[in-house]
Amino acid sequence: MRSWLPFDLRRRGFLGAGLIAAGGAALSARAALGQASHPTGHGGGATSATTEPLVPAHRVAHGAMITVGDVDDARNGFDPTAMLTDWYIGEISTLPDGRRLRTFEVFVEDKEIEIAPGVMFPAWTYNGRVPGPALRAVEGERLRIVFRNYGSHPHTMHFHGIHSARMDGVPGAGQINPGEEFVYEFDAKPFGCHLYHCHAFPLARHIHKGMYGLFIIDPDPELHPDMADVASSRLIGSAENVRWQEMAMVMNAFDTTFDGENEFYAVNTVAHCFAKKPIRVERHRPVRIYLANVTEFDPINSFHLHANFFDYYNQGTTLTPTLKTVDLITQCQAERGILEFTFADHEPGLYMFHAHQSEFAELGWMGMFDVVEAVS
């Protein structure tokens, strides 16, 4: 009867674009894809006869089911792609007893951020970004986090790690008012993929507004002599680590109407960002993802990799996988872990990854790896 062209799987991308082109032609020349103020580089080309390829890569994969436009990363002050590899390793110094001291500086700032093309969200941020900086230390170091509150509400940094009650970052222990400063100090242990978040009350609001980030403790190879090579591969900057393509991913979501249901889902804040700008991955180098789930209001989130399987280290506190050869893991809120996989045996191309709750995927938590021979 009626033929829904975009769903003809064999040709859906092409025809989907044709449908848009037909729609565009039917409308007047004043019509623009979505808002004229958005850069429309990812799809606008399909509406006019240009020499650009008719179908951008993501349109092949997603058809017309995607947000319209692009986010202004410069205005936000952070770029989801850059955040993948932006580790904050702090300042290193030596304590009188010879131990290594690592110092981080974190401030709180209220900031209006663009979480999807054209949609602004009044966020509370650590260091002006959501998620906050991905702190990275090495097992056994002394850590000092100088925390300053330039925001409008009391805040904390609550680390998932081992520390004293005084350093827990909850009301009464490390919570500071606007304009105040507090220094958290504890040892980096246990090694793994952890996170920190604000623990001021009401908790859900403080987390949902953007106050969270990865807190990664690399294993010290000297402390794990029987698996020193594995530990070394996770130690940032080591010879064994360099060949790995490591990425920081935080699964988050935003409830723009404050009704307890999320309107946008993403990895690293911006809906559909990795669907429109696929992550370049070199085929021969293994991939390691430090993944955490901080999605508020939904009990779990998930990560599914297309056309491939991975090993999973739940919370990253072991050097052997806790799950071997899976293509889907689920994480409760604040659950996190390390994914390791390779595309060495694959042909180059676009490989999707997304939450396997379809709703989350269709509301923005959708991305692609662009597997190439070599990143130029």
Added chain:
Amino acid sequence: MNEHLKADRNAVAVTPRKSPRWLPAIWVILPLAVLAAAIWWLIATNPLARFDNGAPPVESLTVERTILDHNGLRLLVRAGGSEPMTIAQVQVDAAYWEFVQEPSGPIARGETAWVSLPFPWVSGEAHLVTFVTNTGATFEHPIPVAVATPSVTSGNLISQAILGAFVGILPVAVGLMFYPALRGAGPATMDFLLAMTVGLLGFLIVDTLEDSLEFASQAAAIFQGQAMVVLAAAASFLILMAVSRRQGSPTGLALATYIALGIGLHNLGEGLAIGAAFAAGAAGLGAFLVIGFTIHNITEGIGIAAPILKVRLPLWTFAALALLAGGPAVVGIWLGSLAYAPQWSALALAIGAGAILQVIFEVGALLVRSRGGANAAISSPPVLAGLAVGVGFMYLTAMLVKI
């Protein structure tokens, strides 16, 4: 002063006239100047800055038309925010879809824009469109049952016209066909028939106002639906009264024509409702429902015939009356099925309500005259019986068509 007045009568006669001639202009310009100055001061100095508490602007978005076709969805949205609104993203069934807005950019208060999405809707199922603005506010527009919006093709127009004829023209014609049988009616039967007409019109005015207010409640706030309905009904009542009373109270053919007009405007509303139900996919209109409408509307023909029972008329006047009363049902279905904005339907129905009120008034006046007074009329058994039968018949037969 007096001397001067005597000295030059002409000059004096002019002077008092001359000054009031431009003086009133000052009293028009001055208040407007004060208003302009106040607005300038408000904008220039912004004394209300204190009230700017950082709250986001108030936003309001109303979907006026929903078109479903083989290209997907097209929605006509009207903005009603305190500031121009920007639609940033659009979801359908909790998934983001590319959309084209025309004209693009922010939508000013009271302005409209078309939003088109290449969404593959599923016939007979429900969908939910959610607009997300740049502030993150959301506006939901449910599509309870997705069916293709009827398009203007000759085939569609003809089948809709046939339906309209069954619902509007046929029953009025059938009612008018009782005319020969009723011609010999005595005064009591006449009063009964006129009272029955008042009764059925009483039912229709309630029905029309109800529909009108329902459409009004779906319209954008800027139209102030309820006030618009009441004012339009009052205006239509007064205008028709003024027109009909130019040569005294209408009787005979004139009165029958006004009744036909009022009933016609009501049938326009009935057609709009049927057409809108088609467009919304809300009604699979079965034969049972159509027959219900036909029976429901038969008394309308008898009502039109009542004032002309004692007049000799050419046959074509009956055809004209039937068309005037029933034809608008056809037009209503045509317009309604194109899913026009609710405020226009509300306005049409409100005008109809005013027209019905006018004929209730006139038929009532005729009854009072023929009975020699209001008290006599209201206490007469044929009148009371007629009112009861008119309202009762309409109410009971409406049960056939209310779902």
